Amino acid sequence: MAPAMPQSQESAPAKGRFITFEGGEGSGKSTQVQRLLSKLAARGIETVATREPGGSPEAERLRRLLLSGAIAPLGADAEAIVFAAARIDHLDKTIRPALEEGCFVICDRFIDSTRAYQGATGKVDASLIADLEKVAAGETMPDLTIVLDVPVDIGLERARGRGEGADRFEQEQKAFHEAVRQSFLETAKSEPQRCIVIDATQPAEKIEQQIWRAVEKRFLKGDEDVGKPRRKAGASAAKAAKRPPRKKSGKIAP
Numbered sequence: 001m002a003p004a005m006p007q008s009q010e011s012a013p014a015k016g017r018f019i020t021f022e023g024g025e026g027s028g029k030s031t032q033v034q035r036l037l038s039k040l041a042a043r044g045i046e047t048v049a050t051r052e053p054g055g056s057p058e059a060e061r062l063r064r065l066l067l068s069g070a071i072a073p074l075g076a077d078a079e080a081i082v083f084a085a086a087r088i089d090h091l092d093k094t095i096r097p098a099l100e101e102g103c104f105v106i107c108d109r110f111i112d113s114t115r116a117y118q119g120a121t122g123k124v125d126a127s128l129i130a131d132l133e134k135v136a137a138g139e140t141m142p143d144l145t146i147v148l149d150v151p152v153d154i155g156l157e158r159a160r161g162r163g164e165g166a167d168r169f170e171q172e173q174k175a176f177h178e179a180v181r182q183s184f185l186e187t188a189k190s191e192p193q194r195c196i197v198i199d200a201t202q203p204a205e206k207i208e209q210q211i212w213r214a215v216e217k218r219f220l221k222g223d224e225d226v227g228k229p230r231r232k233a234g235a236s237a238a239k240a241a242k243r244p245p246r247k248k249s250g251k252i253a254p
């Protein structure tokens with residue numbers, strides 16, 4: 001099949017795809033988000049890279065509060081609710097508009113992180129997490145979730161290696177991070193249609209190849225319209241979604 005080219009007509013059918021990356025600290029999500037974006041761009045596919053918590057101006061404000069630990073004293077339920085509030089704005093302002101335009105949305109963390117991290121505190125009822133997920137995400141579920149699985153010690157070591165200082169969740173004990181890892185694996189097992197698990201101890205190049213194979217197989221075989229946005233080519237998807245500018249590794253600047 002010839003590589004997809006950017007769409008030049010506004011009337012082309014919109015066929016956006018929603019891909020999320022999940023995994024523990026330092027599992028290599030940001031690295032692989034960047035690599036996938038490059039590969040999609042090479043195929044002429046319009047993309048929007050985003051992240052959680054954050055991804056819209058209001059959600060980025062909530063991100064700063066959440067990761068600084070300022071919300072933690074309000075209790076685990078309140079923290080879960082604030083993650084959901086950020087997600088509502090992110091979906092409304094960034095994700096859904098981009099999907100409606102036919103873009104591929106690549107998101108660093110989404111609902112499975114709430115299941116894993118807020119679930120791992122042991123203090124938030126599973127039914128509250130499920131209800132918040134329903135309210136925030138509704139029917140906007142990922143088409144594909146890539147779980148990067150790495151042993152906790154290796155992931156934390158990598159995260160520390162960035163030298164940025166530990167945030168609210170990186171400071172948690174090893175048992176917490178083990179519970180987070182198990183949660184991601186359990187979600188993947190229970191939703192095999194949506195999730196794939198990749199061994200993230202492999203070299204980044206190998207992981208990139210495995211992700212690309214999965215994306216090609218699911219979305220790019222025999223579908224000429226996929227990833228061709230409805231609006232005029234050349235308009236920045238990020239601009240359309242009115243997101244703040246990205247900083248390194250596809251993350252969005254505070």
Ligand code: T5A
Pocket residue numbers: 023024025026027028029030031032051052053067083108109110111113114115117118158159161162167169170200201202203204207249
């Ligand atoms: N959170 C989030 C919740 O509690 N609930 C929620 O609902 C949501 C959405 C977000 C925090 O918020 C929590 C979870 C998180 O604690 P964050 O700052 O966005 O925090 O950070 P993380 O998502 O945790 O991402 P990290 O920046 O820690 O790690 P990444 O993005 O997984 O890893 P990356 O790519 O930056 O790589 C880390 C280091 O490893 C190297 C890289 O070069 C880098 O130095 N690396 C590799 N090294 C060897 N082999 C490989 N294959 C490698 N791939 C990358």
